Amino acid sequence: MQDMNAMQATHFLRLLSRLKPLMAPTLPISTSQQTKFILKSAYASMAYAAGPRRVWSRALVRRIRRNRRRPTMRIINKRRHVVRPRRRPAEGGSEELRKVIPGGDTILNGARLVEETSDYVQFLRTQVIIMKALVSSFSKGQHG
Amino acid sequence: MSSRRRQSTNNGSRITDEQISDLLFRLRELLPEVHGRSGRRVSASKVLQETCTHIMSLHREVDDLSERLLELLATTETSSAQAAIIRSLLL
Numbered sequence: 001m002q003d004m005n006a007m008q009a010t011h012f013l014r015l016l017s018r019l020k021p022l023m024a025p026t027l028p029i030s031t032s033q034q035t036k037f038i039l040k041s042a043y044a045s046m047a048y049a050a051g052p053r054r055v056w057s058r059a060l061v062r063r064i065r066r067n068r069r070r071p072t073m074r075i076i077n078k079r080r081h082v083v084r085p086r087r088r089p090a091e092g093g094s095e096e097l098r099k100v101i102p103g104g105d106t107i108l109n110g111a112r113l114v115e116e117t118s119d120y121v122q123f124l125r126t127q128v129i130i131m132k133a134l135v136s137s138f139s140k141g142q143h144g
Numbered sequence: 145m146s147s148r149r150r151q152s153t154n155n156g157s158r159i160t161d162e163q164i165s166d167l168l169f170r171l172r173e174l175l176p177e178v179h180g181r182s183g184r185r186v187s188a189s190k191v192l193q194e195t196c197t198h199i200m201s202l203h204r205e206v207d208d209l210s211e212r213l214l215e216l217l218a219t220t221e222t223s224s225a226q227a228a229i230i231r232s233l234l235l
Contacts, residue, residue, distance in 0.1 A: 018215075023218060025197035031214070038210040054195045084186050096196045100203075117195060118170040138216035 004049060009130045011045035039120065040064050042131065046123040055112075056120045059103025167191060 019026050019037055036070045043060050050057040084121060098104035101120055 016213075019217065035210050035214050038213055039207065042206050042210060094192055097192050097199075100196050100199045110160065110163050114167040114170075117199075118167065121195070121199060121202070124199065124206070128202060128205050128209065131213060133208065135209060135212050135216060138213075 005126050005130070008045050008049035008126055012041060012127070012130055013046045015041035015044055040067075042127050045130075046127050049126075050119065050123055054116060054119055055103040055107055056101055056116050059106075064100060167195070 016055075018040065019041075022037065022095040023034060044064050046059040047064075052058055052061075073100065094110070097117060098107065098115065101107070101113070101116055104113065104116070107116060
């Protein structure tokens with residue numbers, strides 16, 4: 001578990017390091033766009049650390065990349081289909097949960113939803129810890 | 145695998161009580177300890193609700209921390225500070 005945290009932190013720092021050049025006064029990137037960049041980096045590092053084995057991590061990667069490109073086209077049966085997330089009727093009071101987990105609306109199996117949820121929560125909490133550690137380190141750095 | 149195959153089994157589409165207690169067990173290690181929860185039978189919807197609330201508050205935290213990080217990044221002097229931070233996070 002410690003290795004996973006370090007990997008997630010590494011991903012996040014690597015992505016964050018791309019921000020500095022974007023903050024140059026010559027580039028017209030707004031503050032809100034910069035914040036969005038950090039936000040996307042946060043979710044991206046969660047997804048990269050988790051790997052492609054999870055529905056939520058794949059959905060996050062798709063969501064992040066969707067902002068730049070057209071919807072992913074997949075060749076199915078030699079015809080091109082634009083793949084959209086499939087809407088399914090909600091089961092057993094888990095609608096809210098499915099909305100909150102990335103890709104949750106494509107998870108049909110209750111057991112799988114439970115697995116994905118606890119996995120997602122773990123990575124989310126780790127991300128929060130990483131970011132809090134960064135914030136406090138930067139804050140300390142300023143005073144000494 | 146054909147994308148048109150319907151989910152024929154329905155043994156998984158409802159969340160069963162056993163799955164709820166499984167989720168509860170796993171999340172109990174992660175969620176803040178809730179008063180009066182331990183040992184008592186909790187309704188499925190309650191657990192789902194608590195989990196949703198927790199996830200949403202985590203999302204908000206990530207939002208807030210992103211803003212704070214931006215403020216700090218904009219004002220902090222770079223290389224030595226960053227090197228120290230990287231070191232402390234990876235050790």
